[in-house]
Amino acid sequence: MQKNILLATVASLFFSGNVFAEDISGVWQQIDDKSGAAKAIIKIHKEANQTYTGKIVKVTPRPGYTPRDTCNNCPAPYTNDPILGMEIIKGLKHVSGTNNYEKGRVIDPLAGKVYDAKIKLNATGKRLTLRAYMGVSTLGRSQTWIRLE
Template identity: 75%
Template sequence: MKKNILLATFVGLFFSGNVLAQDLSGTWQQIDDKTGSPKAIIEIRKEANNTFTGKITKVTPRPGYTPRETCNNCPAPYTNQPILGMDVLKGLKYVEGTHNYEKGRVIDPLAGKIYDAKVKLSASGKRLTLRGYVGISALGRSQTWLRLD
C-alpha cells in the first residue's frame, strides 16, 4: 500500500513538472543576440485558442542606447504603436510531444519587420530559444530568453 502511494506521488510529480516545463506562459528576459545584453521583459500568455502571445512589459536600459518609444517603420496594425505594451510575438502553437512551438510571428519594433517564429523550450523550462526567419528557418536569427518567474 505504501509503495503504491509513493509510486503514485512520484508519477504525479514527474508528469506535473513535465507539463509545467512545456508551458511558455510567464515572464521572460529577452537577451540581445548581437551584444548579449538584456533588451526587454516579455510576458507570454496562453490565449483561448491555445496559441501563445508575448507582450513587452519593460524595455531594459542599456549603456549607450536611447530606447525608441514607438514602432519604427512598422506595418499596420503596429504603425506608430508604443513599443511598451506591444504584442511582439503571436500565434505560437505547441508541437505535441516536444518542447517546441511553431507557426508564430514575431515583429522587430526597431526595424519594423515581421518574421515567422518558432521556439524551443529547454527541458528545465527556464530558457527558450526563439528563431525568427523569413521563408525557411535557415534564413534567420536566434535569441535566447531567460525565465524570470
C-alpha cells in the same frame, strides 16, 4: 511501503516538470543575440484559441542605449505604436507531445520587420529559444529568453 511512496514522489515530480516545461506562459527576459545584453521583459500568455501571444511589459535599460518609444518603420497595424505594451509575438501553436511552438509571427520593433517564428522550450522550462526567420528557418536568427517567474 516506502518504495511506493518514493515511486509516487518521483513520478509526480517527473509529470509536473513535464507539464510545466510544455507551457511558455509567463514572464521572460529577452536576451539580445548579438550583445548578450538584456533587452526587454516579455509576458507570454495563452489565448482562447490555444495560440500564444507575447507583449513587451518593460524595456530593459542598457548602457549606451537610448530606447525608442515607438515602433520604427513598422507596417500596419504596428505603425507608430508604442513599443511598451506592443504584442510582438502572435499565433504560436504548441506542437503536441513536444516542447516546441510553431507557426507564429514576431515583430522586431527596432527594425520594423515581421518574421515567422518558432520557439523551443528547454527541458526545465526555464529557458526558451526563439527562432525568427523569413521563409526558411535555417536563414534566421535565434535568441535565448530566461523565465523570470
